[in-house]
Amino acid sequence: xxxxxxxxxWRRQEPPVGAGAxxxxxxxxxxxxxxxxxxxxxxxxxxxxxxxxxxxxxxAAIARHQEKIAWPIMIAVALVLGVTGxxxxxxxxxxxxxxxxxxxxxAKLEAEIAELRHQRRLLLGVWKWYLVPLTAAIVIVCVTxxxxxxxxxxxxxxxxxxxxxxxxxxLMWGVWVINRRAVRRQIEPRIEELEKLHRDLLSLx
Amino acid sequence: xTADSEREARFAGWLxxxxxxxHKIVRAYAKDAADQADLHQEILLQLWxxxxxxxxxxxxxxxxxxxxxxxxxxxxxxTAQRARxxxxxxxxxxxASEAASPAxxxxxxxxxxxxxxxxxxxxxxxxxxxxxxxxxxxYREIAEVTGLTENHVGVxxxxxxxxxxxxxxxxxxxxx
Numbered sequence: 001x002x003x004x005x006x007x008x009x010w011r012r013q014e015p016p017v018g019a020g021a022x023x024x025x026x027x028x029x030x031x032x033x034x035x036x037x038x039x040x041x042x043x044x045x046x047x048x049x050x051x052x053x054x055x056x057x058x059x060a061a062i063a064r065h066q067e068k069i070a071w072p073i074m075i076a077v078a079l080v081l082g083v084t085g086x087x088x089x090x091x092x093x094x095x096x097x098x099x100x101x102x103x104x105x106x107a108k109l110e111a112e113i114a115e116l117r118h119q120r121r122l123l124l125g126v127w128k129w130y131l132v133p134l135t136a137a138i139v140i141v142c143v144t145x146x147x148x149x150x151x152x153x154x155x156x157x158x159x160x161x162x163x164x165x166x167x168x169x170x171l172m173w174g175v176w177v178i179n180r181r182a183v184r185r186q187i188e189p190r191i192e193e194l195e196k197l198h199r200d201l202l203s204l205x
Numbered sequence: 206x207t208a209d210s211e212r213e214a215r216f217a218g219w220l221x222x223x224x225x226x227x228h229k230i231v232r233a234y235a236k237d238a239a240d241q242a243d244l245h246q247e248i249l250l251q252l253w254x255x256x257x258x259x260x261x262x263x264x265x266x267x268x269x270x271x272x273x274x275x276x277x278x279x280x281x282x283x284t285a286q287r288a289r290x291x292x293x294x295x296x297x298x299x300x301a302s303e304a305a306s307p308a309x310x311x312x313x314x315x316x317x318x319x320x321x322x323x324x325x326x327x328x329x330x331x332x333x334x335x336x337x338x339x340x341x342x343x344y345r346e347i348a349e350v351t352g353l354t355e356n357h358v359g360v361x362x363x364x365x366x367x368x369x370x371x372x373x374x375x376x377x378x379x380x381x
Contacts, residue, residue: 001316001373003366009316010339013229033250100258101251101272104352105333108275197330201353201361 045091052084059141072144076137086129090122109198116191123179123187131172138168212256219252223269226340233324233336234277244280251276263349270342270350274333281329323372331365338362 056077063073099111122129142164146155154160220227227248235241255272259265324332330351337347344355344362353361 003370005316006320006369006373007339007341009313009320011341012313013317014225101255101275102258102263102268103275104271104350105274105278105330106352108278108352109330197328201330202357203360 048087048091049084052080052087055137056080056084059137062141062145066145066148069144069148072140076140079133079137079140083130083133106201109194109201113191113194113198116187116194120183120187120191123183126179127176131176135168135172139165215259216253216256219265219269223266226266226269227273229336229340230273230277232321233332234281236325244277247280248273248276264346267346267349270337274336274350278329278333319373319376323369323376326372327365327368331361331368334358334362334365335369338366 059073059077059080063070063077066073094115097111097115099108103111142155142161146153146161149155227245231241231245231248235244252269252272255268259268263271324335327335333351334347337350342350344358347353347358347362348355351358351361
């Protein structure tokens with residue numbers, strides 16, 4: 001057996017009977033899939049954006065009831081809105097940079113590597129744009145409220161506040177660990193694999 | 206003719222003329238019937254979606270190869286489970302059933318089955334290159350589909366061809 005045999009048998013193959021498509025059925029199926037995908041994306045975007053907006057609104061409501069100490073809480077609102085803005089900016093960037101299905105394979109490969117590297121940067125730097133602003137917002141709100149409570153209030157109890165902040169810190173640490181693990185287990189092996197493929201493709205030896 | 210009916214007519218024409226490309230790519234990237242049906246549907250969907258962007262600057266076949274191969278590459282990376290299924294393409298029980306089922310033992314089908322199994326064992330990109338080579342596309346067109354320069358196409362094809370030949374030898378030895 002040699003290459004010519006492979007080429008010959010390849011040429012002689014025929015698509016199976018019924019390999020074509022019934023356009024009306026396809027069209028229905030396409031429309032159903034398109035609508036489902038659009039709905040999924042819409043829900044995802046709304047959930048992501050509204051989670052931040054909800055948090056910001058909750059802090060703003062607290063600020064409204066604490067007129068004397070509203071300004072520190074407004075800083076917290078700005079921090080939460082900043083996190084939401086990061087999500088929205090990221091979504092817009094992904095949408096703009098997406099290559100069409102007709103892009104050359106090498107361009108797709110390079111775009112995928114670039115996207116994975118960007119994801120790695122984002123996840124490794126999650127403390128900068130997510131954990132620190134969110135933690136700072138929570139701390140600002142809690143401390144501001146607690147300082148304006150009477151001395152016998154639970155919110156002034158150092159043990160209670162200490163436990164509360166420890167819980168928040170634990171939660172944030174968990175998010176950081178999960179992100180680092182995702183980078184180590186999923187993103188880095190994929191980047192290495194694609195970079196190797198890229199090098200292999202472009203080497204002339 | 207409305208834009209919709211024009212789109213439908215062009216799509217039907219593409220399927221009629223180039224349906225073989227879809228069939229070969231589907232078979233090269235998906236192993237069992239369920240996966241093949243899934244990938245076929247996904248490719249049709251992407252082709253339909255990409256139609257309005259087609260501006261006649263490329264040959265329809267080049268466009269179709271690009272869309273189909275991009276879809277197949279994305280699909281095959283879809284889930285780790287699916288990737289594992291494809292990576293374990295050297296499934297000799299499956300080779301035997303695909304290559305020489307009692308119902309079709311013609312030499313052609315047997316060789317073709319072995320060829321597809323070997324192709325599925327190649328890396329994603331080598332698989333694409335081998336498909337384009339077996340479909341006898343000129344280097345210029347392969348360069349357009351892949352984005353490689355014609356020089357690189359020559360080198361990459363020689364390597365992919367060698368890898369396929371080695372795999373075919375392994376598949377045939379195993380079956381004998």
